[in-house]
Amino acid sequence: MEKKEESSRRLGGSFLDWLHRRFFWALLAAHGLAAVVPGFGQRARSLTFGSVSILGETVAISLPVVLLFLLLWNGGFGVPGGRLGELFRNLRALIPGLLVNFLIPLLFLAGLRAALRGWHNSEEVESLVMGLGLVVAMPIAGASAAWCQNAGGDMALSLGLVLGSTVLSPFAGSLSLHAVATMVGGDYAEDLHEMAGRGMGVFLVLCVVLPSLLGIVARHKAGEDLFARIRPTLRPANELILLWLIYMNASVSLPYAFHHFDPDFLAMLLVGSGLLCLLRFQCGEWLGRLLRTSAPERTALVYGLGMNNNGGGLTLATVAIPDHPLAILPIVFYTLLQQVTAAWYYSYWIPRRKELRSPGSESNAHSKRPVR
Numbered sequence: 001m002e003k004k005e006e007s008s009r010r011l012g013g014s015f016l017d018w019l020h021r022r023f024f025w026a027l028l029a030a031h032g033l034a035a036v037v038p039g040f041g042q043r044a045r046s047l048t049f050g051s052v053s054i055l056g057e058t059v060a061i062s063l064p065v066v067l068l069f070l071l072l073w074n075g076g077f078g079v080p081g082g083r084l085g086e087l088f089r090n091l092r093a094l095i096p097g098l099l100v101n102f103l104i105p106l107l108f109l110a111g112l113r114a115a116l117r118g119w120h121n122s123e124e125v126e127s128l129v130m131g132l133g134l135v136v137a138m139p140i141a142g143a144s145a146a147w148c149q150n151a152g153g154d155m156a157l158s159l160g161l162v163l164g165s166t167v168l169s170p171f172a173g174s175l176s177l178h179a180v181a182t183m184v185g186g187d188y189a190e191d192l193h194e195m196a197g198r199g200m201g202v203f204l205v206l207c208v209v210l211p212s213l214l215g216i217v218a219r220h221k222a223g224e225d226l227f228a229r230i231r232p233t234l235r236p237a238n239e240l241i242l243l244w245l246i247y248m249n250a251s252v253s254l255p256y257a258f259h260h261f262d263p264d265f266l267a268m269l270l271v272g273s274g275l276l277c278l279l280r281f282q283c284g285e286w287l288g289r290l291l292r293t294s295a296p297e298r299t300a301l302v303y304g305l306g307m308n309n310n311g312g313g314l315t316l317a318t319v320a321i322p323d324h325p326l327a328i329l330p331i332v333f334y335t336l337l338q339q340v341t342a343a344w345y346y347s348y349w350i351p352r353r354k355e356l357r358s359p360g361s362e363s364n365a366h367s368k369r370p371v372r
Contacts, residue, residue, distance in 0.1 A: 023239055024343060027336055030243045034250035035258055041251030052206065059206055064248055064315045069211045071241045071311055074234050075142025075162075076215020077227075093297050094160050096287060101165060101305050102172050104283050105136035106179050108276055113183040116268070124265045124326065126184040128272050130192060131330030133180030134313045135276070137173040139165035139208060143238070144307040147342050153299030161304035166212050170201035188324070195320050208312050242311060246335060249314035253328035265326075273334045277341050281306035285349075302345060310335040 019026055034041055047063040059065070109129055116125045140162050148158040165172070177196035181189045219227060284305040288298030310331060317328045 019236065019239060024339060026239075026243055027246065027339055030247045031250055031254065031332065031336065034247050035254040038251035038255045041248040045248040045251070059203060064245060065207055067241050067245050068207050068311050068315045071238060071245070072142065072208055072211040072309070073215040073218075074238050074241075075145075076212040077219045077222075077230075078142070078145070078215075078234060090154075090157050090160065090297070093157055093288075093291055093293055093301065094164060096291065097157075097161050097284075097301050097304060098164050098168070100283055100287055101140065101161075101280075102176070105132075105276060105280060106176060108279055109133060109136065109180060110183060112272055112276075119268070121265070124262070124268065126186075126188045127324060127326035128269055128330050129180060129183050130188050130321070130324065130327040131317070132272065132276055132334065133177060133183075133192065134317050134327075135308055135310060135331055135334050137176040137180075138309040138313045138316075139169040139173070139204075140304050141307040141309045141311075142212070144303040146235075147307070147346060148300050148303045151299050151303070151346050152296060153303065154294070154296040155300070157297055158300040158304055161300065163212070163216075165304075166209055169208055170204045173204055174201060188327075191321050191324070195316070203316060204312070207315070208309065245311050245314065246332070249317070249328070250332045253325045253332055269330055269333055270337075273330050274337055277306070277334060277337045280308075281341050281345060303342065306345070307338055307342060310338065 045062065045064050049061045049063075049066065051060045053059075109132055112132075113125065113129050116128075119125045142162055145155065145158045145162055149155055174196045177192045181192035181196065184192065222230070281302055284300075284302035285298060287305070288301045293301070313331050314328070314335070317331055321327055
C-alpha cells in the first residue's frame with residue numbers, strides 16, 4: 001500500500017514538473033480546448049455555491065470566483081512575512097511605478113480609440129477597448145513576483161508593487177473603468193459605469209484584496225518551517241488553477257469568435273493587445289532608467305508594470321458582461337500574450353542587459369546605450 005502511494009506521489013510530481021516546463025504550451029492547449037470543447041467549461045463556470053451580500057451588492061460565489069480566491073490566497077501566502085516592513089521603503093521607485101501602472105495604459109487606450117475612429121465596425125472597436133479596459137483596471141499580478149525572483153529582481157519592490165496595487169484596486173479600478181467608459185458609447189459605456197460603481201469595489205475587495213491579505217496573514221502565522229513544507233505545492237497549484245480558470249472563462253468567448261470568424265477583428269485584437277502588453281513591460285524598463293534605479297529594481301518594475309491579474313479580469317468580465325462575448329476575447333488573448341512577453345524578457349532581454357553591463361563588455365555597453 002505504501003509503495004503504491006509513493007509511486008502515485010512520484011507520478012504526480014513528475015506530471016507537475018512536466019507541466020511547469022511546458023506551461024506555455026499548456027496555456028495554448030487550454031485556449032484550444034475552450035474553442036473546441038466549450039460545453040464542459042460553460043457548465044462548470046455556471047456552478048454556484050450561494051451568494052454574499054455586502055453594502056447592498058450581491059456577489060454570487062461561483063466556481064470561477066472560488067478558484068480566483070484560491071489563486072490570490074496562494075499568491076499572498078508566498079509573501080515573506082518577515083519582510084513586510086521592507087516592502088514600502090523604496091518609495092522613490094514604488095510610487096512612480098504605481099502611478100505609471102495606472103496612467104500609461106489609460107493614455108494608450110485613449111490613443112488606440114482615436115486611431116481606430118475610422119474602423120468599419122464600431123462594435124468591434126468598443127469591444128476591444130472595453131476588454132482591454134478591464135485588463136488595465138485589475139491590480140498587478142502576484143505571478144510578477146515569481147518572474148521577478150527567477151530573474152534576480154528586487155523582491156521587496158516587486159512585492160510592494162503587488163500589494164500596493166491590490167490594496168488600491170477598489171479605488172483605482174473604479175476610476176479606470178469610468179475613464180474607459182468615456183471612450184466608448186451606448187450599452188458599452190453603461191455597463192462600464194455600472195461595473196465601476198460599488199459592485200466593482202465589492203468584487204475587488206472580496207475576490208482580490210481579501211484573499212491576498214488572508215494569504216499574507218496565514219504565511220506570517222505559519223512560520224518558515226511550515227511554509228518550507230508547503231512551498232513545493234504552491235506553484236503547481238497556481239498553474240493548475242490558472243489553466244482551469246482560463247479554460248472556463250475562454251469557453252464563453254472563443255466559440256463565439258470561431259462561429260463569427262472575422263480576420264480583420266482578430267488582427268486588430270492581436271495588434272491592440274500586443275502593443276499594450278509590450279508597452280507595459282517596456283514602461284518598467286524606461287521608468288527604471290529615468291529614475292536611475294539598480295538593475296534588480298528595474299527588473300521588478302518591468303514585471304510589476306507588465307503583468308496584471310487577468311484571472312480577476314476574466315472572472316469579472318464573464319460575470320458582469322456575458323452579453324458582450326467579443327469584449328472577453330481581448331482579455332483571453334492578453335493573458336496569453338502576457339505570458340509570452342514575460343518569458344521573452346526573462347529569456348532574452350534581462351540576460352542581454354546583464355551581458356551589456358558585465359566588465360568585459362563595458363565599452364560595448366556605452367556604445368549601445370540608448371540616447372535619453
